[in-house]
Amino acid sequence: xxxxxxxxxxxxxxxxxxxxxxxxxxxxxxxxxxxxxxxxxxxxxxxxxxxxxxxxxxxxxxxxxxxxxxxxxxxxxxxxxxxxxxxxxxxxxxxxxxxxxxxxxxxxxxxxxxxxxxxxxxxxxxxxxxxxxxxxxxxxxxxxxxxxxxxxxxxxxxxxxxxxxxxxxxxxxxxxxxxxxxxxxxxxxxxxxxxxxxxxxxxxxxxxxxxxxxxxxxxxxxxxx
Amino acid sequence: xxxxxxxxxxxxxxxxxxxxxxxxxxxxxxxxxxxxxxxxxxxxxxxxxxxxxxxxxxxxxxxxxxxxxxxxxxxxxxxxxxxxxxxxxxxxxxxxxxxxxxxxxxxxxxxxxxxxxxxxxxxxxxxxxxxxxxxxxxxxxxxxxxxxxxxxxxxxxxxxxxxxxxxxxxxxxxxxxxxxxxxxxxxxxxxxxxxxxxxxxxxxxxxxxxxxxxxxxxxxxxxxxxxxxxxxxxxxxxxxxxxxxxxxxxxxxxxxxxxxxxxxxxxxxxxxxxxxxxxxxxxxxxxxxxxxxxxxxxxxxxxxxxxxxxxxxxxxxxxxxxxxxxxxxxxxxxxxxxxxxxxxxxxxxxxxxxxxxxxxxxxxxxxxxxxxxxxxxxxxxxxxxxxxxxxxxxxxxx
Numbered sequence: 201x202x203x204x205x206x207x208x209x210x211x212x213x214x215x216x217x218x219x220x221x222x223x224x225x226x227x228x229x230x231x232x233x234x235x236x237x238x239x240x241x242x243x244x245x246x247x248x249x250x251x252x253x254x255x256x257x258x259x260x261x262x263x264x265x266x267x268x269x270x271x272x273x274x275x276x277x278x279x280x281x282x283x284x285x286x287x288x289x290x291x292x293x294x295x296x297x298x299x300x301x302x303x304x305x306x307x308x309x310x311x312x313x314x315x316x317x318x319x320x321x322x323x324x325x326x327x328x329x330x331x332x333x334x335x336x337x338x339x340x341x342x343x344x345x346x347x348x349x350x351x352x353x354x355x356x357x358x359x360x361x362x363x364x365x366x367x368x369x370x371x372x373x374x375x376x377x378x379x380x381x382x383x384x385x386x387x388x389x390x391x392x393x394x395x396x397x398x399x400x401x402x403x404x405x406x407x408x409x410x411x412x413x414x415x416x417x418x419x420x421x422x423x424x425x
Numbered sequence: 426x427x428x429x430x431x432x433x434x435x436x437x438x439x440x441x442x443x444x445x446x447x448x449x450x451x452x453x454x455x456x457x458x459x460x461x462x463x464x465x466x467x468x469x470x471x472x473x474x475x476x477x478x479x480x481x482x483x484x485x486x487x488x489x490x491x492x493x494x495x496x497x498x499x500x501x502x503x504x505x506x507x508x509x510x511x512x513x514x515x516x517x518x519x520x521x522x523x524x525x526x527x528x529x530x531x532x533x534x535x536x537x538x539x540x541x542x543x544x545x546x547x548x549x550x551x552x553x554x555x556x557x558x559x560x561x562x563x564x565x566x567x568x569x570x571x572x573x574x575x576x577x578x579x580x581x582x583x584x585x586x587x588x589x590x591x592x593x594x595x596x597x598x599x600x601x602x603x604x605x606x607x608x609x610x611x612x613x614x615x616x617x618x619x620x621x622x623x624x625x626x627x628x629x630x631x632x633x634x635x636x637x638x639x640x641x642x643x644x645x646x647x648x649x650x651x652x653x654x655x656x657x658x659x660x661x662x663x664x665x666x667x668x669x670x671x672x673x674x675x676x677x678x679x680x681x682x683x684x685x686x687x688x689x690x691x692x693x694x695x696x697x698x699x700x701x702x703x704x705x706x707x708x709x710x711x712x713x714x715x716x717x718x719x720x721x722x723x724x725x726x727x728x729x730x731x732x733x734x735x736x737x738x739x740x741x742x743x744x745x746x747x748x749x750x751x752x753x754x755x756x757x758x759x760x761x762x763x764x765x766x767x768x769x770x771x772x773x774x775x776x777x778x779x780x781x782x783x784x785x786x787x788x789x790x791x792x793x794x795x796x797x798x799x800x801x802x803x804x805x806x807x808x809x810x811x812x813x814x815x816x817x818x819x820x821x822x823x
Contacts, residue, residue: 245607247753248792259799260791265607280791287788291757325781327761350750369602369750372585374760376750 204270209277221263222250225276232276233285233314235402236351237264241360247292247351249285249314252276260284282318289315294323295330295374296403297346303404307418310402311349328374335385340393341406343386348405350376354397362396428685429647431655432631433671436523441558444565447526453571455634459534460574464494467538471633473641475653480506480589480626481697481721482796483652489623492613493539496621503535503544503575504598504617504624508582510549510589511698512743513723516657517627519669521548521555524631525562529577531630533566534637536575539623544577547594550584586699586747590795591624593749604749605795626721628657648674652714662726664688672713679709681724688726693733693811698723699740700800703733703807733812734819737804738766744801755798758789762805769819776820782809 201216208225215224220243225232236247243265251260255273260281268274275281293315300306335343355367355378366386370379380386398406430436439446447453459467472487493501505528509517520528532544548556556579563577580598582588588597592606595617616622632654636644645653652674658681661667665687672681678696682688694704696713697720704711704718711717727736745759762785765778786802793799809816 243607244751245794246751248794249753251792259793262607262794267609283784284788284792287784288753288757288792291761291785291788292753294761295757324777325761325765327757327764350753350756369604372587372750373746373748374750374756376756 204268206268206270206272206274208274215268217267219268221252221254221261221266221268221272221274224268225252225263225274230276232263233317234264235310235314235349236353238353238357238400241353241356241400244352244356247349248288251281251284253278253281286318286320289318289320290323291327292349293320294325294327296349297329297331299347303347304407304410304416305401305404305418307416307420309404330375330377332377333385336409337385338387338391339409340388340395341386341391341398342409344405344407345377346405347403348378349403350378351402352378353400353402354378354406357396357400361400362394364391364394366391367397428671429655429673430671431635431647432520432628432657433524433669434635435527436519439524439526441523441525442561444526444562444569447524448569451638452526453530453566453569455637456530456533456537456571459537459637464538464540467534467637468494470641471538471636474636474644475641475648475651476629476632476636476644477652477715478626479628479632479656479721481511481719483715483719486625486629489613489625490535490538492611493621493623496614498621500543500618500620501539501541502617502620502622503532503539503541504591504594504622505532505544505546505627505630506589506591506594506624507552507627508547508549508589508594509552509627509721510586511721511723512740513661513695513698513725514659514721515661516659516669516722518552518555519659520627520631520657521552521559525559526566527631527634528627529562529566530571531625531633532577533572533575534633535623535625535630539621541623542575544575545598545617546577546579547582547588547598548579549582549589553581556581585749586743587749587795587797590797592795594624595622602749604751605797607794628722649712649714649716651716652719656713656719656722658713658722658724660686660724660726662688662694662724663691663728663731664726674714674719675712677709678704678711678713678718678724681713682709682726686724686726688728690728691726692729692731693727695725695727695736695804696720696723698725699743700797700803701725703737703804703811705811708811732770733808733815734766734769737808738763738770740804741766741801744797748797748801752792752794752798754789754792755794755801758785758793758798759801761785762789762802766805769816772819773821774816774819779809779816 332345588603
């Protein structure tokens with residue numbers, strides 16, 4: 201693997217050929233927010249939160265899937281990039297159900313955390329929300345697709361990490377949805393208790409059935425400054 | 426303004442069900458010539474001609490072929506994109522109905538040039554009625570011994586707009602859900618089933634036999650500096666004579682719409698389909714070329730009785746419906762825009778909505794994964810620029 205040099209935020213950075221921009225940035229201590237990406241999974245580039253500016257490119261590029269090349273001049277936190285990230289989060293929040301008070305995973309929710317980091321407040325526009333019935337017939341997993349942001353981590357983790365293929369994607373546009381079989385509620389016949397997808401879900405869409413007296417996980421998210 | 430028939434030269438002249446009529450008009454001479462040559466001179470000729478992709482993006486055709494030829498791979502593929510899904514285009518249908526042999530010849534030359542043994546024609550589901558004709562034409566060509574180096578298979582789409590986008594199209598051929606892939610890697614290095622692939626529009630491939638036979642110099646003699654050759658336009662909307670017209674690139678939009686298609690009292694023209702630019706009447710002198718406006722050659726004319734916000738709203742609703750749902754800016758952005766435009770169409774828009782529309786447009790153009798999301802805000806932004814008054818009239822007075 202040949203070593204290459206690129207410029208990230210005005211700093212010379214060394215990276216190995218074949219690395220993605222995200223990996224190179226993380227290795228040199230530059231943090232790029234991600235939502236659909238996990239290092240354990242094959243990148244998909246669906247959420248577009250990790251976009252960065254590469255000089256000479258017409259559009260912003262997804263850093264989780266674009267390989268870094270020698271001589272690239274990259275800006276990870278320019279005004280353009282931040283405005284874009286904020287708008288994507290605003291869009292995701294606008295169509296999100298917003299029941300954080302009631303949500304078991306509110307304190308460990310990655311969407312909330314990124315929204316707080318990027319200082320995104322209440323969305324400025326109204327949007328249709330996808331409300332789906334709670335799927336709680338399985339003793340191992342509860343699915344609340346109303347809270348799903350379509351990062352597809354569950355589907356990929358199920359296939360790539362757990363080695364199963366329980367989830368599929370159905371419908372299109374705004375109605376796109378992670379489904380089980382032909383859009384059936386998830387039950388113990390198709391999915392056992394491996395729970396891999398639950399740990400990968402960034403929001404409260406996937407969770408374990410709640411036990412009596414169980415408290416919310418994580419510390420309350422307090423926004424300082 | 427006269428038409429110039431290069432791509433459509435055989436349309437209406439030959440019998441699309443009889444290969445003999447095509448051979449009488451110099452059919453398959455270009456293929457014979459190309460097969461005698463090695464791959465490099467053929468690609469060199471296409472490069473020299475300056476032919477650019479006719480599907481909308483305008484990527485140099487010769488360069489694409491060269492990349493695919495040089496790419497490592499035990500198998501390579503040629504795909505002909507006949508998924509003419511763009512709103513208001515029907516040129517490929519006209520071509521396929523009237524001259525399927527030129528297309529097959531073009532595909533055969535492309536296969537020879539990049540070293541492919543397999544080619545696919547991706548036909549949109551709505552064109553199923555052309556399947557018999559196309560397969561008949563392939564069978565006749567095979568029988569004549571012109572397809573010994575290449576196997577051509579027709580694949581039907583399943584009715585998704587986004588499958589006209591090259592990476593979604595490849596997913597669809599692979600039997601998956603038609604969804605875009607991120608790039609790089611680009612198809613010439615890693616395409617169908619991970620193998621080097623070229624994807625060309627029907628019209629691009631129609632030009633190939635002409636260029637190989639008559640030479641690059643003849644071809645590059647037509648058109649403007651960066652847009653060589655001719656372009657087939659599908660004209661529809663408020664015109665007296667809708668239809669397919671072929672013009673030399675660089676011809677004026679006004680000539681096409683008013684002189685050839687006989688439109689009257691034009692308010693605006695949308696060039697390039699659902700995600701195309703909206704040109705007001707005052708800018709109708711714009712030449713049609715890759716430098717200015719072109720797209721896939723859809724020209725939709727709206728007269729003064731049409732409501733521009735209604736047009737833009739319906740377009741956005743369509744795009745929201747057809748978004749593949751993979752990336753967030755497009756999936757959520759088209760839906761949000763459709764919602765805002767719906768309010769405007771009811772006369773209940775808000776002042777701040779216009780700012781939000783601008784910001785949404787920037788985000789979608791910069792961050793979406795494919796052309797659908799990147800181009801979806803174009804008609805909205807154009808209408809805001811040229812028809813701002815229409816929006817101001819619809820802001821709720823309270």
